[in-house]
Amino acid sequence: MDPRQPVKFYQTGTFTVGNRLLDTDERSVQANMERTNSLNSGHRACQGCGEALGARYALDAAMRATDNQLVAVNATGCLEVFSTPYPETSWQIPWLHSLFGNAAAVASGVAAALKVRGREHVRVIAQGGDGGTTDIGFGCLSGMFERNDDVLYICYDNEAYMNTGVQRSSATPLAARTATTPAVGPHPGAESGRGKNVPVIAMAHNIPYVATASVANLRDLEEKVARAILIRGARYVHIHVPCPLGWGSAPADTIRVARAAVESGLFPLYEAEHGEVTGRTPIRRRVPVDDYLKLQRRFAHLFSPKRDDARLGQIQAIADRNIVNYGLLDTEDARG
């Protein structure tokens, strides 16, 4: 069960966004009528965009935690393009877009300026997609981590370059079809043995806080962001955000897909402090990876014309390994 809600309210469900039987301050930020909607209506994201959802979840939580004293720096990418096409912006917070590869560094600069101007109560978020984080922005990200700059970096991971038309990134999972890893040839889709695990690399920098989160688990996500934003030093939160366009999933299924990723073990939810895993969110109802993959056309070649047992076996093995490594099947409250 969700460790962060001691009382179980049944009809209202432990896992729903709201809960009329909880005290207001125990409810999720998204349930609040006064939530800031940091990313407001009118943005040009696709129907059912997981990134737009994840960004609002995260920033609203950060806004509440900081009493609206927040500045965000954004890398180039879908989030940036769909949110700020002249003459309109969907952001309700101070927001800066510089380049694709420098969000972390720009945020470091903002943090330095706020410090030197005695405004350290204003907290800084840098955010970008997986391309801007795990690939082109990686140098600046690592530098920011290494200097332990006072920045919370949030990566919205939709596992490919969606803004440019779904090309492979170092976050693209095994066998996934993208425009640059087409589903042709003897080994269709993304190659095996590739890709980068940035949360773990972040941990290797020994920074104060690293966490993974999913749009499928709002309360877990809000808790982590609210926690991260108030810590001093470099923090990293990696949020799994399905992309209906790039993944070939139904817009209505965005959360369902994200949930399957978590429940299958393919996307483990955990927290780490100073390089040590200190908490994980256990799986509630384990599902085979098929349940996740079948919802997405980018994996269709694994099931037709004939089932690719070898590849599916590899993917299931990844999930199984995660479940063991992170102890995801324990129902005990990992956070004690």
Place this chain on the structure above:
Amino acid sequence: MDKPFAITLDPGSSLANRTGSWRTMRPVYVDRLPPCNNACPAGENIQQWLYHAEGGDYQAAWRQLVQDNPLPAIMGRVCYHPCETACNRAQLDEAVGINSVERFLGDEALKRHWKFDSPKQESGKRVLVVGAGPSGLSAAYHLRRVGHAVAIYEAGPLAGGMMRFGIPTYRLPRDVLDAEVRRILDMGVELQLDRKVANVLDDMRAGGFDAAFLAVGAHIAKRAYIPAGEAARMLDAVSVLRSMEGEDKPMLGRRVVVYGGGNTALDVARTAKRMGAEPIIVYRRTREKMPAHDFEVEEALAEGVLIKWLSTIRNVEDGGTMTVEKMKLDEKGFPQPTGEVETLEADSLVLALGQDVDLSLLDGVPGLKIKDGTVQVAPNMMTGHAGIFAGGDMVPSERTVTVAVGHGKKAARNIDAWLRGREGAAPEKHAAATYERLNTWYYSDAPKTVRPLLDLARRTSTFEEVQKGLTEFNAQFEARRCLSCGNCFECDNCYGVCPDNAVIKLGPGLRFQFNYDYCKGCGMCAAECPCGAIDMVPETT
């Protein structure tokens, strides 16, 4: 701030961009009929009173409940709760313990002396209700609520009908029954006991009644011809149970054979057991075929009642020795004699072969149609004679307390309509809230809470109530297991999961509204609605 052109923009200005124009499917909020409500013979809005109960507002829950059923404490004990059989949660883990929560609310109401509201204004009409059984009381209550003057003529010495004379006290303590009857009478309902109606028309005329509701219970035991000597002690179930209410308890002896397989048969057997006898039930078919409810059979067996399946009684001799013939079911499932017999020693034989209603009060009433010992009624419960309605055991239908209460309510609505010269159409029913429409992920796992049972020793020796009530905690827990199938319970999911902030939260109790200016029609709200209260419908263009 002196903002540079185009590069720097004012916050939230994208509101000018109405993304609603992207939409091809539009989400709409719907309300659906939950299976519990649909299955309840009394038409209780169960989900609604559970909603109040889970919040801890028991009085609101109770008031909601008695909108449909004035006898919750009784229902919570004797109802065979078809609602739980229909409950969607049964497919997730176990059905919600609706009946136990209902009993908790009923008892809570008695404990706190909550009263029914008296009618706002009097209609000036008078209605005669014949029979103070569940359906009569229910009708009286509902008629009174809408302002009619109601008089109940009861042939028996006490109100309650079959609830009193058919149900043993270990299932329904009489103080509970009396209290709930009293509460109805307190509304200003007139009750005349030992007032048998010989001819309904005469009584209506005499009493100046504008309409009548006939709700006479089935008190006459069905007989079956069994050759027996004079000395053989043969009784019928109804009178045995009835006599339990009076001073002189029936003389049954030690070895009691009960003949029949209905709930009444079990009631008698278990009653006998409590009087120190050793009851044996003889039934001609198998346990599966037994009309009695399984949980009652279970309880009876647990209490030491013996049951002989596939057996018929051929004859009874003076000594009390009876010949029992083994039966077997033919392919059609009907029992056929095998010729194979055995004997059984018994001090008394109780026949529990069903009951009939005394319809003599209808003699000479024109327009009535009577078939198989029941009065035929129109869908609005009115008999062939204008102004005379009937329900409960008198009309063709299952004979349970809850059905009777339901009849009373339905009849009352129609009588009221008839008196006011309107059509008494029942409110339009919503489409069913099926299990497939639920997103059960959002309901955390919660096993049903079992009502504590009185331990066996005491059950078989006393008439103490077998089943105890829930503690408040358990009742609330149970209420919270409700999935709110088909109706928004303000979980905020749609409000939360919309990537376009296109759901407007209206505030506690006011639910939500879609903001079609920005809704792109992705359908995530519908997909993530736990209770299936959102439909996606094509945009009409």
Place this chain on the structure above:
Amino acid sequence: MLQVRIHGRGGQGVVSGAEVLAVAAFLEGRHAQAFPSFGSERMGAPVMAFCRIDDRAIRLREPVMEPDALIIQDATLLHQVDLFQGLSRSGTVLVNSSRPLEDLGLSTLLERTPDVRLFALSATELAVRHVGRPVPNMPLLAAFAALTGVIGLDSVIAAIRDKFPARLAEPNVAAACEAFDIARKEASHA
């Protein structure tokens, strides 16, 4: 305008030699410009630095091509690089060496330019004795001051104190003073 070129090897303080010389001149109210032969030479490699001294602002940015004086901090360079390129016919050459001039095989040079004044100073030995490290640049500067009279010893001492922390400055000053005396005697004999 006086132009000086200092030759040496990376690590021998050639550049700071030029710098201190410039500072000394500056302290005497003159304009001076010091700069290295820009490169990425490492320890041991032949390097050089330049210094110009004038009474008016110095605009010239080319390297010193026609030096009035040469300071050679490492005699081993003599036969590896053409140290004397562009040397003024009446120029001054100060070589860091414990060996007498004639042993240095500079005869060809003297034949070519008889008016050139040649001096040798075993500056490394001085440095090792006073500073404890073979950094001959400051003694050589002092000697240069003594030989040419372009700058006074006080300015050199002041410049040394301006350039180095006391811990280093004082030993260097001591070495410089001794070098100055030696050189002055030399000069008077010559």
Place this chain on the structure above:
Amino acid sequence: MLRQIEGSRAVAEAIALARPEVICAYPITPQTHIVEGLSELVKAGELRGCEFINVESEFAALSVAIGASAAGARSYTATSSQGLLFMAEAVYNAAGLGLPIVMTIGNRAIGAPINIWNDHSDSMSMRDSGWIQLHAETNQEALDLHIQAFRLAETLSMPVMVCMDGFILTHAVERVDMPTQVEVDSYLIPFEPRQVLDPAEPVSMGAMVGPEAFMEVRYLAHHKQMQALELIPQLAEEFELRFGRKSGGLLRSYRCEDAETIVVALGSVNGTVQEVVDAMRAQGVRIGSVAITAFRPFPLDAVRAAIGHAKRVVVLEKSLAVGLGGILSDGVRKSLSGIQLKGYTVIAGLGGRNITRASLHKLFEAAGRDELEAVTFLDLNTSVVERELVRERLQRRSGPTAESVLRQLGTVASGIG
């Protein structure tokens, strides 16, 4: 106060006097001494209220400065050569966002072949990035230009590059007049950002701008630089008033009145040029020179006014537009449109090749006789070039040019002459 210090040190102290709030540093020769000096001043507590950040690349250096400036801090960084190219994307971005960052360029060649010595290829590569580019002739001017640069940048909300010749100035120890804190404070108004990231007034900076407005955005950037053409001289005048010396401005003429030949150049080489001008004037040659300080914006009118009357103009540049010739020449030619006079482009001092009086003297004399090619490469070793060309003609696989040229020259000379 008069000081005899290295150019980099002088600039570092001048930057400190300007009270920067965020400094980002990444080492690259020959700019490094400047940020080293600043780190020392910050660590020693002499420069207070300043965050000194050692970043992981030049790209990050300018990116950090972008963030800091957007958040309202006076921001500074420095780089050279490959470093400037590595941050190129951010260079354009800072200008596009209109952030008043000041950056020192220790001018240096760009490889391959890798070369650490001075020329102007690096800053020239960013000439159209939207930054103001000022070239210092002396260390004194480098120092002064940095002080003016902050004022200029913040007034226009536009980034400024101060270019100083690597080694020749950065590593030269010479006399500078270091102003006092009071003087600088009175000249620099505290930074009032035109736009700032502030929760009290949230805005979105860095929007995506489509065809419907992009032209206008670019035009406004151009217009701003046109404004700078007026502001730069004003600031120089005010500077002279307060500090008592001429520094900056658009350009400076030297003995151009009645000159038939006028030499135009950027940066420190002007000193040597002036020496040659004096020498030739002494011989009765009517020659003068013009040192251009503001390369961006390019002062077309001022240049026209300064040289329009001459018979010929020799543009001496430390950069090469490969396949065309001069870069500075283009601006000069544009400034003279409609005026008939001979124009010569001379590419000199690439990759640190010394530009000597002797060579210039010969060059200008040849120019006076109008014997120059339209594009001349000063002191080009033609024999080496010829041989290499022949070799390339003969062998299909001729291998790397740079290495074979070195082979021809024998071992690396220690660089005398």
